[in-house]
Amino acid sequence: MARESDKDFVKDITRMEDDFAQWYTDVIKKTDLVDYSPVKGFMVIKPYGYALWENIQAFLDRRFKETGHQNCYFPLLIPESLLNKEKEHVEGFAPEVAWVTHGGSEELAERLCVRPTSETIICSMYAKWLNSYRDLPYLYNQWCSVVRWEKATRPFLRTSEFLWQEGHTLHETMEQAQEETLQMLGIYQEMAEDLLAIPMVAGRKSDREKFAGAEATYTIEALMHDGKALQSGTSHNLAQHFTKAFDITYQGRNNVLEYPYHTSWGASTRLIGGVIMVHGDNRGLVLPPRLAPIQVVIVPIAQKKAGVLEHARGIEAELKALGLRVKLDDDDSNSPGWKFNEYEMKGVPIRIEVGPRDIENGVVIAVRRDTHEKASLEREGLGSVIAALLDTIHGDMLERARKNRDEKTYTIDNYETFKTVMAETPGFVKTMWCGDMACEEKVKAETGVTIRCIPFEQEQLGDTCPFCGKPAKHMVYMAKAY
Amino acid sequence: MARESDKDFVKDITRMEDDFAQWYTDVIKKTDLVDYSPVKGFMVIKPYGYALWENIQAFLDRRFKETGHQNCYFPLLIPESLLNKEKEHVEGFAPEVAWVTHGGSEELAERLCVRPTSETIICSMYAKWLNSYRDLPYLYNQWCSVVRWEKATRPFLRTSEFLWQEGHTLHETMEQAQEETLQMLGIYQEMAEDLLAIPMVAGRKSDREKFAGAEATYTIEALMHDGKALQSGTSHNLAQHFTKAFDITYQGRNNVLEYPYHTSWGASTRLIGGVIMVHGDNRGLVLPPRLAPIQVVIVPIAQKKAGVLEHARGIEAELKALGLRVKLDDDDSNSPGWKFNEYEMKGVPIRIEVGPRDIENGVVIAVRRDTHEKASLEREGLGSVIAALLDTIHGDMLERARKNRDEKTYTIDNYETFKTVMAETPGFVKTMWCGDMACEEKVKAETGVTIRCIPFEQEQLGDTCPFCGKPAKHMVYMAKAY
Secondary structure, three states: OOOOOHHHHOOOOOOOOOOHHHHHHHHHHHOOOEEEOOOOOOEEEOHHHHHHHHHHHHHHHHHHHHOOOEEOEOOOEEEHHHHOOOHHHHHHHHHHOEEEEEEOOEEEEEEEEEOOOOHHHHHHHHHHHOOEHHHOOEEEEEEEEEEOOOOOOEOOOEOOEEEEEEEEEEEOOHHHHHHHHHHHHHHHHHHHHHOOOOOOEEEEOOHHHOOOOOOEEEEEEEEOOOOOEEEEEEEEEEEOHHHHHOOOOEEOOOOOEEOOEEEEEEEEOHHHHHHHHHHOEOOEOOOOOOOOOOOEEEEEOOOOOOOHHHHHHHHHHHHHHOOOOEEEOOOOOOOHHHHHHHHHHOOOOEEEEEOHHHHHHOEEEEEEOOOOOEEEEEOOOHHHHHHHHHHHHHHHHHHHHHHHHHHOEEEOOOHHHHHHHHHHOOOEEEEEEOOOHHHHHHHHHHHOOEEEEEEOOOOOOOOEOOOOOOEOOEEEEEEOEO | OOOOOHHHHOOOOOOOOOOHHHHHHHHHHHOOOEEEOOOOOOEEEOHHHHHHHHHHHHHHHHHHHHOOOEEOEOOOEEEHHHHOOOHHHHHHHHHHOEEEEEEOOEEEEEEEEEOOOOHHHHHHHHHHHOOEHHHOOEEEEEEEEEEOOOOOOEOOOEOOEEEEEEEEEEEOOHHHHHHHHHHHHHHHHHHHHHOOOOOOEEEEOOHHHOOOOOOEEEEEEEEOOOOOEEEEEEEEEEEOHHHHHOOOOEEOOOOOEEOOEEEEEEEEOHHHHHHHHHHOEOOEOOOOOOOOOOOEEEEEOOOOOOOHHHHHHHHHHHHHHOOOOEEEOOOOOOOHHHHHHHHHHOOOOEEEEEOHHHHHHOEEEEEEOOOOOEEEEEOOOHHHHHHHHHHHHHHHHHHHHHHHHHHOEEEOOOHHHHHHHHHHOOOEEEEEEOOOHHHHHHHHHHHOOEEEEEEOOOOOOOOEOOOOOOEOOEEEEEEOEO
């Protein structure tokens, strides 16, 4: 197999080894995923980027419904007095909300914030609705956009507005709330692995890193190509923090008024940033097959020769009939070589080339985006071979991402090595930790590294905290993070 | 067939003959479609209401994609300077927008409005993106919420925030823009008839009623039970009004810089209000089968008797396997009679009752929500009979709505009769009109009646305008409207 070197592609996309941030920016712009808008920190999600979000939505929405959740919609604007009801919550969010002060030409009596998240407005409604234990559980979700006024923004990863879903549930017992919290984290992890081909570390956030107002926050964390972590989905057990603040009560089984237990959980367009930074390469995007808006692109060779386009259309029809997302690019104003580059950059998992000689030989050429492997495939029975190849690519991408992550995951038991590794070959660090917030904050201040999670899969790596020498309490994953 | 009279239901729902507005409010509250939120004029869409919107979305989204459109997402907030660029547009919308003035603790240098519609922000991006005639057409749509500060609001019909989709397209020629405008209106009409079972009058808005900034607005209009019209979807040919204001140009086929032609079109949660007011009755909702979140409810009779629940579950499984949306209500804390009332109120198209005697006889009892007709159906082959019955109900509901509308549609050729009809038996009035805005405004001021549209299907009803006596130019549909 003879292929051009990566060098030929570098004219458009900065090499990630040279400048990872610029590589990221080049990729998202060149592949038409997003654009910057006239409002600082707000992005436009273009059709190719939005199609990724639609596929994530479809997966999650199906799983939410299979687990008994229903969608609904709560107002975009939240009165300031509601936001103020839960103390930790308002402290966490007030500094980053956008305030509406005027409706039409009139000044409002009370300021309204554009929702940064909807616990408060939703709790105000739950307080009104809930009567009896028979009404529980409440299993509701909404798809919407939220606004958080950010100073430094990067498309998908941190923007002043982003699209997400937020689930908000109520339960009779703490155990049920905990079960829900972990179930939804599990669905995020399943989506990340089965759809995005991204392996995740799952665990609990430290108290410093948890959601403002939560009893406990659980997270899935992925490792990017540059060794930084991306928090990719969070699920919060809010216990009775909000239900007491909002006076949500119900008649319990013993005829006593009770406060329900409460969860919330969210995943956002940020996941798309993760897909780019886990799978992408110096030629551009590499999309996992189940997420890709175009799974197979067919490029006819010498398409003006008799029979070529008809043959290509036959392949297109066969693949479409199998439910695959296929594009036949028959635009004759671009050369096949231009198309090869274009769809490689756009991360289309499989390219099929077919020309007069291939037709004669009863074959097509199939090229994998992830490995650049080229194979000659029999035209007869092509559909099922391509469908199977897409699954193979998914599995290989997940394994490759896992291997990359594991190679950048270090077990460390002293602070000096920790600093050296983080400065020179950043990645996940597995280490013991004393459990003190002061220790955690000192490490962050000195190195910029945070505890990503206390993983569910604990390992006994030692007895002392390498940062302060006190007895160790947990094994943690640490990293610099987006 | 012996059934309770409507009277038995009136304890919860005001009779529409007594107070139509109160009937509407009772229905939407009692059936858990929506609730009022703590923010004046903003509604919460509850799961049963949101499921209606999801079905509308699914229908439209499929048709948009089949006609070559792609989804994308543009920012929620629009800088004031952008809103001001198109003169008629800002005059139309500025009085009803919400203004964001602060981000976090800082006052913004420029106010941002929460989008009331997105022509301006989208045009600012199109100006940046469009280069050549080869890029055209642009066929984009977004699903989002918009905010319009309203003084008097009613759930679904007029709220300060609502959910909708807005399509925004660019074309090389005025003819193509016109074709797109009418194609999308046609898709709205198709959705209204095929999904909502609501017949529509389609036509062009008068200049007074058109969208702020449009060359021409096209609309579909439905007639409600109370004789008032509901504008149910609009499609605008914006010609070059915005593309010139935003300096959107491209290299044309003759190498000359050209301004493209532009359309936009939208449909919203308001449609749900139309479904309620066209099909509902004094027992509550009557949902058209293809829209209904639950198409068939199965109510077991004497469900504690051996075999009843198993039998009911067998029916549930058979109907679900056909792709029908089925609910088996086996909650034994409610009586069958309570359930009959509940699902009638909620508008479920078919109720199946099955008890020990029915099982013995190899039958089930099926009751239609729309006609209250009760039939004994063979258990054997039930699935296909129920599927066919749902289609029959759809057709019957559409025809009944058409008959209701036609009975309330009056052909009128003098102003006195017009006033009498509108005061006593309101509905659609078909009449001739001179085409002058002054005449139209005088009628509105004197009677509250507006021109709903100049229908595509013109009839020659006379030679003079009944309002001013001048020569008639068009046949129009007029009505009081929501």
